Amino acid sequence: MSVLIYAESAEGKFKKVALELASYAKKVAESLGTTVTAVTVNASDVSELGKYGVDKVLKVTNDKLATFNAKAYADVIKQAAQKEGSKVVVLSSTTDSLYAAPIVAVALNAGFATNVVALPESTSPFVVKRNSFSTKAFSHTELTTDVKVIALAKNSFGLVEAAGAAAAEDFAPSLNDADFSLKVEGVEKVSGKVTIADADVVVSGGRGLKGPENWKMIEDLAEVLGGALACSKPVSDLGWRSHEEHVGQTGKPVAANLYIAVGISGAIQHIAGVNSSKVKVAINTDAEAPFFKVADYGIVGDAFQVVPQLVEKLKEFKAKNA
Ligand SMILES: Cc1cc2nc3c(=O)[nH]c(=O)nc-3n(C[C@H](O)[C@H](O)[C@H](O)COP(=O)(O)OP(=O)(O)OC[C@H]3O[C@@H](n4cnc5c(N)ncnc54)[C@H](O)[C@@H]3O)c2cc1C
Structure with a gap:
């Protein structure tokens, strides 16, 4: 029943959005009377997540997942949600997560809300506030499905530290070869510059x-x-x-x-x-x-x-x- 987050990392280190998701999920979990589980892919030290409210980490380590692959990552998140029996799955609004999130929602037969900017207004019914019309308005969306997938808008909640430690568990989801039909030949990285997506x-x-x-x-x-x-x-x-x-x-x-x-x-x-x-x-x-x-x-x-x-x-x- 845990609230599940996908904690994004780059080169083994968590992105700030991962810590924001953890902070957010902690509050959602409290209102649902449950805990927070994070699924990570090739992250090295996962203890940082515990400082932001994560109780348990499903740690996936697999060279096949070295570069982002929406279908394969969505499959990993789906399997983590099923393992935990999660009814609420929270992803961030980075390009990668927004690519994977609808695939996760379809796989879990879940309702999906993007651009969520605040804690749920109520959990029964499950209503979230979202940015709409290119951030010129807000909408209040009710998700009526058993499982809900939500994408939190960046910087809408912030970081909230929580006293706690996350228990790490290795997790080896099955991967589907068909999801790896596109091969990444190389990645060119911008170095020494703050990217717009990550910048404060x-x-x-x-x-x-x-x-x-x-x-x-x-x-x-x-x-x-x-x-x-x-x-x-x-x-x-x-x-x-x-x-x-x-x-x-x-x-x-x-x-x-x-x-x-x-x-x-x-x-x-x-x-x-x-x-x-x-x-x-x-x-x-x-x-x-x-x-x-x-x-x-x-x-x-x-x-x-x-x-x-x-x-x-x-x-x-x-x-x-x-
Ligand atoms: C379908 C569509 C999509 C678009 N998408 C985008 C988009 O994603 N992003 C985007 O930016 N635009 C987009 N545009 C273009 C948008 O409509 C504007 O034309 C554009 O944003 C104007 O750019 P600007 O403010 O740099 O230039 P200008 O409108 O020319 O403004 C320049 C400003 O600089 C000020 N200025 C002049 N000299 C100085 C000075 N010395 N010191 C300080 N201020 C000075 C002026 O007072 C003026 O306000 C889109 C347009 C369309 C039709």
């Missing part, structure tokens, strides 16, 4: 920066904050920045703790993809720019003056508080 802070530049030669100050701001770089769609369309940095409705979604938009007007398609960020800051010369309507903090000013000063002040602050 994202610094984003728009057409207001006039040209790619002016990105140094955006890079400096991202560096001093330990953040990832992003940009608006026209910036990547113009070839000023790589398409990988394009965020928004048609680009990558951002759900950071802090999103700083520099020289970005705040078109609806841009906001749709970044609105889930906790704190949004806009820097723009135009006080009427739509971004200011959704920003928590705004600076009406020329980015070419504001950003270098901000970088300077942040460096001073960091030096004083080192």
Whole structure:
């Protein structure tokens, strides 16, 4: 009956979303009067999960699962849910988990809710609050199936430490050869950079920066904050920045703790993809720019003056508080 989470890891280490899922599942389990089990794939030290409320870890170690494979991973999660008799399965909203989650739901004959942003409003009936319409509205969804699969929106719950230790158990689910018909020949990794998906802070530049030669100050701001770089769609369309940095409705979604938009007007398609960020800051010369309507903090000013000063002040602050 345990609440089951799939705790994602990269190179053996848990991603932050895994710890957020554990924190969330702990609260769900408490309201259901049960425990939390995590299933992990090729994670090395699983003890960290215990600090966030996981009671038991089903540890899968298998070279065939070295690279993500949606069907095979979904099969592993399904078998873990069946072993534990789980009625609630929680996954994160990373690209990998959102790929596997519907497959898990079909395999378990379960109702599936994405973009869940809070603890269930009630567990009987089982109702969850979700982001809808590109985060412009909330919906309240009742899952009526016996088993429920939910995908938690990133940064919607946060990390909550719990005193406890997780008991680890090796788990060897059966793997279906047919799920491995696509062979990954190689993986190219970006090194030394924070990715938009994992970043707590994202610094984003728009057409207001006039040209790619002016990105140094955006890079400096991202560096001093330990953040990832992003940009608006026209910036990547113009070839000023790589398409990988394009965020928004048609680009990558951002759900950071802090999103700083520099020289970005705040078109609806841009906001749709970044609105889930906790704190949004806009820097723009135009006080009427739509971004200011959704920003928590705004600076009406020329980015070419504001950003270098901000970088300077942040460096001073960091030096004083080192
Ligand atoms: C189907 C569709 C999907 C789309 N998907 C996306 C998407 O995913 N992501 C996305 O970003 N866009 C998307 N767009 C495009 C979107 O509508 C806007 O055109 C785009 O977001 C505008 O980019 P921008 O803010 O960089 O440029 P602009 O709208 O040109 O804004 C530039 C801003 O910079 C300010 N500025 C100028 N000089 C300075 C200065 N010196 N200092 C500070 N500020 C300054 C200006 O006041 C202005 O507000 C999509 C559009 C469509 C139709």
